[in-house]
Amino acid sequence: xxxxxxxxxxxxxxxxxxxxxxxxxxxxxxxxxxxxxxxxxxxxxxxxxxxxxxxxxxxxxxxxxxxxxxxxxxxxxxxxxxxxxxxxxxxxxxxxxxxxxxxxxxxxxxxx
Amino acid sequence: xxxxxxxxxxxxxxxxxxxxxxxxxxxxxxxxxxxxxxxxxxxxxxxxxxxxxxxxxxxxxxxxxxxxxxxxxxxxxxxxxxxxxxxxxxxxxxxxxxxxxxxxxxxxxxxxxxxx
Numbered sequence: 001x002x003x004x005x006x007x008x009x010x011x012x013x014x015x016x017x018x019x020x021x022x023x024x025x026x027x028x029x030x031x032x033x034x035x036x037x038x039x040x041x042x043x044x045x046x047x048x049x050x051x052x053x054x055x056x057x058x059x060x061x062x063x064x065x066x067x068x069x070x071x072x073x074x075x076x077x078x079x080x081x082x083x084x085x086x087x088x089x090x091x092x093x094x095x096x097x098x099x100x101x102x103x104x105x106x107x108x109x110x111x112x
Numbered sequence: 113x114x115x116x117x118x119x120x121x122x123x124x125x126x127x128x129x130x131x132x133x134x135x136x137x138x139x140x141x142x143x144x145x146x147x148x149x150x151x152x153x154x155x156x157x158x159x160x161x162x163x164x165x166x167x168x169x170x171x172x173x174x175x176x177x178x179x180x181x182x183x184x185x186x187x188x189x190x191x192x193x194x195x196x197x198x199x200x201x202x203x204x205x206x207x208x209x210x211x212x213x214x215x216x217x218x219x220x221x222x223x224x225x226x227x228x
Contacts, residue, residue, distance in 0.1 A: 004155070031214060040121075042202050042218030043156070056215070091156065101216060103148070105155035 004104035025094030114139040118219035131190040135203030145186040
């Protein structure tokens with residue numbers, strides 16, 4: 001597609017439910033990133049994929065968070081047993097290797 | 113490790129006035145530097161970047177920034193603000209080499225309001 005596409009744009013979920021956020025990167029971009037942005041803060045790195053390989057997951061806050069990119073294109077960020085502190089905007093980005101990083105519009109997650 | 117400090121979480125200017133958004137960074141190796149902008153209800157958009165070469169870089173919509181190594185700064189400027197410049201601006205740093213050179217570290221952002 002023309003840009004990085006994320007879905008859903010807005011998600012409200014009850015505490016304890018699992019959520020899955022989807023990212024469709026720019027065509028041809030081998031690198032994919034997930035960031036999280038809390039209110040009043042800048043985006044913070046969560047994880048990085050090169051093709052289908054998860055190269056860095058050091059930013060994932062705990063083991064309730066996981067991400068995959070099985071075919072080297074679309075990626076899913078999954079949060080299990082959501083908690084209120086997980087409420088934030090989750091941003092996906094992609095790039096050609098070592099090149100400019102392009103961001104999607106983000107997915108707003110609210111846990112009630 | 114690298115970090116970014118944006119001085120002023122909120123900057124307000126009059127239309128036609130100079131825009132100056134401050135960014136200071138720390139980095140263990142020479143960095144790549146970026147400014148991103150987020151307009152209401154839109155994603156983060158790259159405004160400009162410094163990688164190597166000329167230290168004064170020009171971006172979209174009349175913005176420019178100057179990399180000053182001695183001051184570890186990368187301030188964003190625009191000579192004359194327009195109402196459409198109202199947005200949140202994020203400065204970011206990335207290592208230009210090493211194992212984590214894919215990772216952007218962002219500042220907390222500066223919200224720019226433009227008064228008529």
